[in-house]
Amino acid sequence: MRVAVLAGSIRAGMRIAGEIENLPGIDVFVIVCNVGMRSPLLRWSRELFSALKSFEKWTFAAKAYSYARQERLIILHWPLDDPASIELLRSLQCDVGLHAANVIYREGTISAFRLGILNAHIGILPKYRGRCVVEWSVLQGDPTGVTVFFIDSGIDTGERIVLQEFIPSNGWKRVGALKNMLFGCDARLYRKALEALMQPGVQYEGNDILKGRRYYVMSHMLINTVDKILRDRANLG
Amino acid sequence: MDLETALSRPVPLDRRKEILRGALLRRRAELRKSWKHFISVEGLESLGSLAPEVESFLSGQGSIHDWRPAATFTWINCDASFSDSLRSIALAGEVDYRPSDTSPARLSLVDLNKLSNIKRLNLLCARYRCPLNIAAASEFDVAEELLRQLMVPDRAKLEAGEEFDADIILLKLNLVGIRAMITRDLRYLDALNYFYELLHRSLAHMRTSPRYVALWLCIYAQLLSMPDW
Numbered sequence: 001m002r003v004a005v006l007a008g009s010i011r012a013g014m015r016i017a018g019e020i021e022n023l024p025g026i027d028v029f030v031i032v033c034n035v036g037m038r039s040p041l042l043r044w045s046r047e048l049f050s051a052l053k054s055f056e057k058w059t060f061a062a063k064a065y066s067y068a069r070q071e072r073l074i075i076l077h078w079p080l081d082d083p084a085s086i087e088l089l090r091s092l093q094c095d096v097g098l099h100a101a102n103v104i105y106r107e108g109t110i111s112a113f114r115l116g117i118l119n120a121h122i123g124i125l126p127k128y129r130g131r132c133v134v135e136w137s138v139l140q141g142d143p144t145g146v147t148v149f150f151i152d153s154g155i156d157t158g159e160r161i162v163l164q165e166f167i168p169s170n171g172w173k174r175v176g177a178l179k180n181m182l183f184g185c186d187a188r189l190y191r192k193a194l195e196a197l198m199q200p201g202v203q204y205e206g207n208d209i210l211k212g213r214r215y216y217v218m219s220h221m222l223i224n225t226v227d228k229i230l231r232d233r234a235n236l237g
Numbered sequence: 238m239d240l241e242t243a244l245s246r247p248v249p250l251d252r253r254k255e256i257l258r259g260a261l262l263r264r265r266a267e268l269r270k271s272w273k274h275f276i277s278v279e280g281l282e283s284l285g286s287l288a289p290e291v292e293s294f295l296s297g298q299g300s301i302h303d304w305r306p307a308a309t310f311t312w313i314n315c316d317a318s319f320s321d322s323l324r325s326i327a328l329a330g331e332v333d334y335r336p337s338d339t340s341p342a343r344l345s346l347v348d349l350n351k352l353s354n355i356k357r358l359n360l361l362c363a364r365y366r367c368p369l370n371i372a373a374a375s376e377f378d379v380a381e382e383l384l385r386q387l388m389v390p391d392r393a394k395l396e397a398g399e400e401f402d403a404d405i406i407l408l409k410l411n412l413v414g415i416r417a418m419i420t421r422d423l424r425y426l427d428a429l430n431y432f433y434e435l436l437h438r439s440l441a442h443m444r445t446s447p448r449y450v451a452l453w454l455c456i457y458a459q460l461l462s463m464p465d466w
Contacts (some may be wrong), residue, residue: 139423141253214381216388220428222423225260229253 001198002094003143004029006117008101010064010073016100018195019187020049029092030067033101051122069165081106089113096197098190099151106151116150116158118193122179123151124164126212129156134169135181135226136215144156144169144178144184148193149207155214161205163195173225175229259465264430265461269296272454274437280447286388287324291451294328294458301459302329304418311375312340315367323368326415327455334367346382352404361408371412372419373464380416380425383409387428395435406432407449410424413458429457 003026007013013030021028034043051057051064067073076163078085082105089112091095097117099105112118123133125147137144145166167185172178196202218226273296281288294300304326315322315334319423325332345365349357349377365371392454394401410432418426443450 136424139253139257154453161450209328213424216384216428217392217431219427220434221260221264221430222427225257228256232252232256 001025001096002027002029002092002193003096003098003112003194004031004089004092004094005098006033006061006101008103009033009050010047010058010075012100012222013073014060014063016187016190017067017097020098020191022193022196025198026194029072029074029094029172031089031097032073033080033103034076034078035102038110042214043087078165080201081109083108085109086112089128091201091223096194099184105151109150110153115197117164118148118161118190119151119156119158120189122182123147123156124166125156125161126207126209129209129212130215132218133215134182135175135218135223136168138226138229139222140177144182146182146189148189150204157207159204159207160186161207162196162202163189165189165192169230169232169233173185173227173234175200175226175230178230195224240344243294254466258464261461261463261466264433265458268433268454268458268461272296275450276447277442277444280444280450283447284451287451289447290328291455295451295453300329301462302326303417303419304334304372306419308338310373312337312373313367313369317367319362319366319368322366323411323452325367326418327411327452327459329459332367332369334369340370340373343375344379346378349379349382354405358405358408361412365412368412368415369419377456380413384413384425386429387413388431390430391436395439401439403446404441404449407443407446407453408455411449411456414453414460417460417465418456421463423466426466427461429453429460433457 003020005028007016007030009030010030013032016068017028017030020026030194038046051060052092064073074088076085076088080101085106087180089109093114094112095111097105097110099117099119105117121133123129123137124143124145127142128137131184132146145164145168147164149156150158150160165185167182169178172181243316257365270408276291281292284291313334314337317325317333322332324330340454341364370376371383387406391401391406391409395406410429413425413428419434464466
């Protein structure tokens with residue numbers, strides 16, 4: 001199976017690639033998108049800063065060099081939905097893309113992958129679509145977790161859910177830290193999802209959007225309320 | 238992990254609700270002091286007979302009116318104009334209405350979004366002559382679209398400091414607030430929370446529409462006082 005990590009930075013891409021590259025039968029590419037179409041100077045300064053921040057900067061640099069030498073590290077200079085980028089993605093003949101960049105995917109980009117692009121959404125689908133879904137789940141007393149599903153061009157409306165993992169919010173006192181922990185589960189869950197996809201006769205869960213709602217960015221007042229609920233629960237426990 | 242394990246140690250429901258209720262009441266107390274930042278003295282004077290009612294409603298404890306109908310309703314007809322109905326709802330008054338078994342033809346979101354702001358405003362005011370209809374089951378898609386517009390493009394415009402049409406944003410906030418009153422959907426209430434926090438930064442624009450601002454704040458005050466979120 002050929003897999004491309006669509007990342008916002010080399011470091012983000014290599015982190016996920018490192019988790020999945022040892023899976024048997026997987027070929028990994030890292031595609032670094034130019035999120036926000038930054039100038040080359042700004043873009044490479046950010047990459048350098050990000051690399052220097054890493055505790056394992058030499059391992060990271062060696063791995064990135066190895067990927068680049070094998071032409072498995074590809075830096076995009078155009079927007080992801082530009083015809084030139086789509087042509088490049090098609091030429092890789094990947095089965096699956098893994099979302100790790102802060103970009104919106106259009107139909108042309110999604111269809112460049114045989115099966116589609118997976119997203120590790122930090123909420124439980126189909127109930128919680130959109131933004132701040134961790135906050136909304138805690139506020140409404142629902143379980144938190146991550147859903148890995150194939151995206152479409154809507155907001156968390158892709159119909160094929162590959163896996164879902166409930167990850168309790170117990171013990172977390174701030175929603176920001178809880179979200180970082182959930183975001184950090186992406187590489188592990190992408191690995192599990194790819195393992196599932198390589199099994200014969202893979203079955204998807206449906207994502208019936210009528211069973212859920214789209215959520216939006218939350219007010220400061222309710223975010224503070226969510227933090228208070230988490231602290232209250234942590235203190236009780 | 239299964240759902241039961243994930244929910245192994247939930248916050249007791251009452252405690253979660255208690256924390257939320259406390260936050261809403263604190264915001265209500267803040268609104269009691271801060272509402273005059275949103276409406277200038279001249280703006281208040283321009284409201285005429287509405288001014289003392291708004292002042293008393295926002296500065297005082299304020300009353301709330303439970304607009305939730307006893308049964309699911311299809312549509313509501315009323316004789317009062319949109320403006321008068323909105324005023325009555327915002328100030329927790331009475332609206333003389335008659336339930337109807339038929340609702341108007343579905344509003345096409347594509348057509349709605351093609352209209353200019355002024356035409357859209359007129360269309361929404363005409364369709365929701367009785368503004369309680371925004372909470373009708375048939376209006377779910379329209380209400381969701383108004384919420385989306387507020388929380389995505391309108392919010393982005395305001396946050397970027399771009400020009401915006403205050404009237405249409407305030408009309409949407411009023412309608413979304415009324416839907417929150419009836420459906421108790423926290424997402425709709427939080428749109429008002431968000432814009433209350435955001436509009437502190439865009440007050441100059443809002444002062445051109447003192448009537449909509451005043452009624453929106455009255456609806457918001459009622460929502461914050463409601464005990465059963």
